[in-house]
Amino acid sequence: MTVKPVEPFDVPLIIDGKETPATSGHNMNIINPATGAVIGTLAAAGEADVNHAVEAARRAFESGVWSGLSVHERARILNRFADLFEASIEDFYRLETLNNGRPVTETRAQIARLPQFYRYFAALALTRRSDVIPVEGPYLVYTQRVPLGVCALMTSFNHPLMILSKSLAPALATGNTVVIKPSEQTPITTLLLVRLLKQAGVPDGVVNLINGEGREAGAALARHPDIAKIVFTGGTEVGRQIGAAAAQNFAVTTLELGGKGAVIVFDDIDMDRAINGAAFAAFIGAGQTCVCGARILVQRSIYERFLERFRGKVQSIRTGDPADPKTQLGPVISARSRDRILGMLDRARNDGAKLLAGGKAAPGDGFFIEATAFYDVDPDSEIGQDEVFGPVTVIMPFDDEADALRIANGTQFGLAASVWTNDVARAHRVASKLTFGMVWVNDHHRLDPASPWGGFKQSGVGRETGIESFDQFSEPRAVTVNTSGVTHDWYDDSGQPKRLN
The missing domain is CATH 3.40.605.10 (Aldehyde Dehydrogenase; Chain A, domain 1)
Incomplete structure (x- = not known):
């Protein structure tokens, strides 16, 4: 055969x-x-x-x-x-x-x-x-x-x-x-x-x-x-x-x-863990996954520091031949997808999103796009709401738990989110209030055959x-098995009470 x-x-x-x-x-x-x-x-x-x-x-x-x-x-x-x-x-x-x-x-x-x-x-x-x-x-x-x-x-x-x-x-x-x-x-x-x-x-x-x-x-x-x-x-x-x-x-x-996953980063998490986790969530599979970390929400007290560190991380991601073990980011699936994504990036700039890194097609004969991150994005804008399905993420600040939940849940989608914090009580508290079918704590995009996979809303x-x-x-x-050994005559004239169901 x-x-x-x-x-x-x-x-x-x-x-x-x-x-x-x-x-x-x-x-x-x-x-x-x-x-x-x-x-x-x-x-x-x-x-x-x-x-x-x-x-x-x-x-x-x-x-x-x-x-x-x-x-x-x-x-x-x-x-x-x-x-x-x-x-x-x-x-x-x-x-x-x-x-x-x-x-x-x-x-x-x-x-x-x-x-x-x-x-x-x-x-x-x-x-x-x-x-x-x-x-x-x-x-x-x-x-x-x-x-x-x-x-x-x-x-x-x-x-x-x-x-x-x-x-x-x-x-x-x-x-x-x-x-x-x-x-x-x-x-x-x-x-x-x-x-x-x-x-x-x-x-x-x-x-x-x-x-x-x-x-x-x-x-x-x-x-x-x-x-x-x-x-x-x-x-x-x-x-x-x-x-x-x-x-x-x-x-x-x-x-x-579809999905518009949220990665929620609180200010008590180790910065290296936050940067590595957010980059993995955003760019694994060239962002072509419904659980992609498409929105990175960062507590305002560490926002500027996160942006600076994340810029370096995004710029270091290597695009190239997928068969090469050193390649870290492959192409998107087609020329049509590439052109659609690049159009969304242009509109995001026009809508006022600030480019942190990437933002254009990468060199090569295939359908490559640079790992891309925007910041100071309006949560209600196209890039803040719609699924990109490419190596693109947006970074937004939040003030406290209530603000983080408002932004994270403010989408038509409800597939996956992650919470990054060292506070055990906060992790469970926030996870319980996220309207997503899957929530990871201090991790992202984990799957096991024993764990249910799916989403809420759209x-x-x-x-x-x-x-x-x-x-x-x-x-x-x-x-249903009758174990009494008796079948009563429903139609007798005894006048005795009978059970119908």
């Missing part, structure tokens, strides 16, 4: 275990964002391909070839896959860096943890217990968790494998079948992952791969009547459209959408990872 793609990359569809071109014959170019060069093509699925993939997934689900396996057998296959994943990890590092432009040091650190996600959910499937519910009368009531059916997993370009694994692992562990729609910009490592799942023993039709544009393949998948659950990571407006399409078929949704609905995600890939069935 061919597992590893060969350059130039040819990324087909995978439907019912078979690799196939799109029925339309239409292909799209795959671009290396570090050079702008075409590195391969992908088959762009149309509605007919989507229907074929969903039908294959539905047949596989209804046949019981996966959902009917014992939980122990599913867990064995997932653990076998995790072993294969680890054995191929060097290929994944290289290909993801090539395809989405993240520095290899970042890619290596992130992907190395992903086999753990499959092992965690395999273990959870073996150990998650159902409930016995105490009820009145001679009845035993217990619950069973029932897989939903066909799940659509739509991932984004910024963390292709991590975002997929957060949902693919619990979807498979709970017995569902899936149709995966990766970003058309970064499909290569997803192809490799699906091939490895087949090699591990996942039956044909259980995992299907659809490539292509969101407005065609993604939209057809979102509105398909046989889809029981949709998981989508991406922008808020597209997420709203997917949610509306899913609602027509009463499909369950998990939507991880940042989406539902949760990925954790027990919460595991349970959201199934429905509870309540089973």
Whole structure:
């Protein structure tokens, strides 16, 4: 079996275990964002391909070839896959860096943890217990968790494998079948992952791969009547459209959408920790992450000192070839993204934001932007409110806890924030008042398969990872058993009181 793609990359569809071109014959170019060069093509699925993939997934689900396996057998296959994943990890590092432009040091650190996600959910499937519910009368009531059916997993370009694994692992562990729609910009490592799942023993039709544009393949998948659950990571407006399409078929949704993360720095924290933490939050992944530290709020008493130190930190970040271990900042994903971000930077200057560092495209053939920081930014301005999705952060002063919370919570988004302080009571107090789904204290951007991931407000609905995600890939069935050994005649004429419910 061919597992590893060969350059130039040819990324087909995978439907019912078979690799196939799109029925339309239409292909799209795959671009290396570090050079702008075409590195391969992908088959762009149309509605007919989507229907074929969903039908294959539905047949596989209804046949019981996966959902009917014992939980122990599913867990064995997932653990076998995790072993294969680890054995191929060097290929994944290289290909993801090539395809989405993240520095290899970042890619290596992130992907190395992903086999753990499959092992965690395999273990959870073996150990998650159902409930016995105490009820009145001679009845035993217990619950069973029932897989939903066909799940659509739509991932984004910024963390292709991590975002997929957060949902693919619990979807498979709970017995569902899936149709995966990766970003058309970064499909290569997803192809490799699906091939490895087949090699591990996942039956044909259980995992299907659809490539292509969101407005065609993604939209057809979102509105398909046989889809029981949709998981989508991406922008808020597209997420709203997917949610509306899913609602027509009463499909369950998990939507991880936009963010405008707040990094709140109090004056009692060590300055080195604050500078290093804020820079990591702002610029990891070239800022192309929904939990990016896009707003750095600094207590006024240390504001000027923070600005001076942070300027030096930002200016020291090295842009370059993502395959070079010395590179610290890669490109953004496309020329379109680069131009959109540079337009936002121009408007920020016109709105009165002061440039601390960066602010322009970086040298090179690819889609590079300098690490950029503005200060004295109006919290209500475009750059203070809207998601940039690039290596850009803004720094704003605050006076006290109430002021910090006012600024931090003053956004339509509610995905992630961090609090930096040595005061334990303050850390818990502020965290409890932040309207964000995830809050880190003296850290940022930490993820574990056991911890729920998701946001409030316009940042989406539902949760990925954790027990919460595991349970959201199934429905509870309540089973009520009459243990009395008696069935009363409701229609007798005795006149004795009877219980209806």
